[in-house]
Amino acid sequence: MASDGFDFGPGAQVPLTGSDGQTAATHALASAAYRDSPVEEILKADNEWHKSKVTKGRFSLLEPNLGEAFARAVQLRTLGGGRGALIQSFGTESQTVVEHCLAANGIRKERDKKLTAITALFGLLFLPGALLWLGVFQLRRSLAGAKDRRVGAMGSALLIAVGVLAVIFLIALPFAGPLGWYLRGMIVAPVVGWWLAKRVCEATAKDLRARWSALLAGGGIGAKIPEAVPGNPGDASREQLRQGLEKLTAEQRSNVVFYAGPKGILGMGTRWGSWQLAEDLVPKDPAKEIHQFRSYDVIRAIHDQLKLLERGPLNSGGFPPPSVKHWIVSPVGEGAGSVSRPEGQDIDAYQVKSHEIQRICNHQQFGSGNRHNLGVQFTLWDGQLVLTMMINVTVLYQTLRIEVTGHALGPVHSLFTSGPSPKSVTVAKPVRFWETVDKPLPLVEPKEAVRLAARAPFTWYPPLLDHLGGKLGLPEPFGLRHAWADQPWRHRFMADDAMRAATPVLRVAHAAAMRVLDEHGVDTTSFGSRSSTLGGAVQDPTPRKADVYDA
Known part of the structure; x- marks a missing residue:
């Protein structure tokens, strides 16, 4: 296993995003880091099996x-010290998302x-006034979140009332001299600081929204992370970050996956079809x-034949080049909160070595332990659809069983593919009043500027x-x-692609296996009859929940 001190690469690498048609899903997930919508929106993207949790704070x-919230949570989960094992993100460049x-x-x-700096100058020096204004905004925010509309309207009325009182206080203040000027400063300085903070926030909001839009448009500005490139041999923090990114990429390439009961193989989606020849x-x-x-021996013959799936007798487009790979499937509980990757001398950079793969394939077919599967995977729809057909071969006593299962991972939730909505208001033209025009509004509202300015001093210690x-x-x-993957069955063409891939893969697996059997003196008559029956059954156009056993 790769330890924390293991150097996975020669230096900071540029990820080859989109080299195999995976840009759409990658950019959609990466765009979440630049969004300014409420954090509760992500709960809408949760699917049946995987749930996010939004924890409320004290204020x-x-x-x-x-x-x-998304950018911090992902950074902490993927690069934080002592992090747990990650599930592979098929159809996505995980490192690119984390870099964004x-x-x-x-x-x-x-x-x-x-x-x-603005808060220190206009807030700390005039702390009583700043606390007063913050208290008003906090109370207004709490009232605005109330279910009763009349209570919510009281928040805006309260802010207006405090503003009027502040003006009266400035005019009719009985104190003179330095004390009077300081008391007036307590009212005015926080407002000036808010105006300056709003300008800073507006400029950053434009930058973040531009990156959000550019990612969904197909690329845009790349993620710049100067802190991931060590400046000198003693730059420990940057070197640690660089190694963390390399470790993330190595784990993404692991050949160990986890089967979680009705959830299917984590990262590949639920099993929608299963065909067994025994x-x-x-x-x-x-x-x-x-x-x-x-x-x-049977698996190796099937592997060699599956590599030729992109070739066909007709020039009709057909399959794109498939990814054919040996997988080690490790069982975990349906409700498991974490997984752990295997360690030992048979593991190299999260990859199970070839000799151990052969041992598991030949001997670990019954009882506890990991199992071997040969997988052929297609990444389609610009990374939005991942189809995986898994093939398992077992021999128990005199019975040879060839099991082919289909897994489908659908597109990322539409929340991640939605662009920023422009903030504008429709107004009548001054002269030609019968015509209207859209007037752009500031991206940062007054209450948002207050929120960002209040959070800024605490960002130096994120846990607090x-x-x-x-x-x-x-x-x-x-x-x-x-x-955050949806089911592909609501999209007709994606569903068709999933079911069309099953028949060729099944028949290639059967044909390659029977050729091996024939070469080793096995009567393949019964195998051929059963294969023909399954060849008809696989054309059933109905996906099922094959991982849910109704017993």
């Missing part, structure tokens, strides 16, 4: 928005430095014995800010892709 004025989270946090950190091994010539072979303002809890076991 609603300090609560994060979706982009702030780091970039978004960096942009906000630069903004918070300026806001902290017949006795009978010698072709009764006077001779079967030539000895192992399960891996999480306690005071709240945080986002990610679905566990966590993987960027499967946590």
Whole structure:
């Protein structure tokens, strides 16, 4: 296993995003780091099996928005010290998503430095007045969240009333001299600081929204993370971050997956179809014995044939180049809150070595332990659809069983593919009043500027800010892709692609297996009959919940 000190690569790498058509899902997930919508919006993206958790803090004025909460949660979960194992994100470049989270946090950190300076100058020096204004905004925010509309309207009325009282206080203040000027400053200085903070927040909001839009449009500005490139040999924090990103990529390439009962294989989606061919091994010539072979001999023949799926007798487009890979499937409980990757001398950088794969395939077929599957995977729809057909070969006593199962991981939730809505208001033209025009509004509202300015001083110690303002809890076991994936069956073409892939894969697996059996002196008559029956059954156009056993 790769330890924390293991160097996975020669230096900071540029991820090859989109090299195999995975940009749409990657950019959609990465765009969440730049969003400014309420954090509760992400709960709409949760699917049947994986649930996020929004924890409320002590002060609603300090609560994060979706982009702030998402970027921090993902950074902490994927790069934090002592983090648990991650689920692979098929159809997605995980490192790219995490890099955008780091970039978004960096942009906000630069903004918070300026806001902290403004807060110190116009808030700490006039602390009683700043606390008074913050108390009013906190009370207004609490009242605005009330279910009773009349109570919510009281928040706006309260703010107006305090503003009027402040003006009267400035005019009719009985004190003179330095004390009087300081008391007047307590009222005015926080307002001036708010105006300056609003300008800073507006500029950052435009930058974040531009990146959000550009990602959904197909690319845009890349994530800049200077802190991931060590400046000198003693730069420990940057070196640790660089190694964390390399470790993330290595884990993404792991050949160990986890089966969680009705949830299916985590990261690949639920199992929608299963076809099993099981017949006795009978010698072709009764006077001779079967030539000895192992399960891996059959698997190797199927593997070689599946690599040729993109080739066909007709020039009709057909399959794109598939990813054919040996997988080790480890069982975990349906409600497991975490998973752990295997360790030992048979593991190298999260990859189970070839000799151990063969051992598991040949000998670990019954009872406890991991199992071997040969998988052929298609990444389609620009990364929005991931189809995986898993093939398992077992020999128990005289029975050879070839099981082919279909897994489908659908598109990321539409929440992640929605762009920023422009903030504008429709008004009548001054002269030609019968015509209207859309007038752009500021991206940052007054209450939002207050929220950001209040949060800024606490961003120097994020755990305290999480306690005071709240945080986002990610679905566990966590993987960027499967946590917010929809079912593909609501999209007709995606559903068709999933079911069309099953028949060729099934027939290739059967044909390759029977060729091996024939070469080793096995009578394939019964296998051929059963294969023809399954070849008809696989054309049933109805996906099922094959992982849910009605017993």
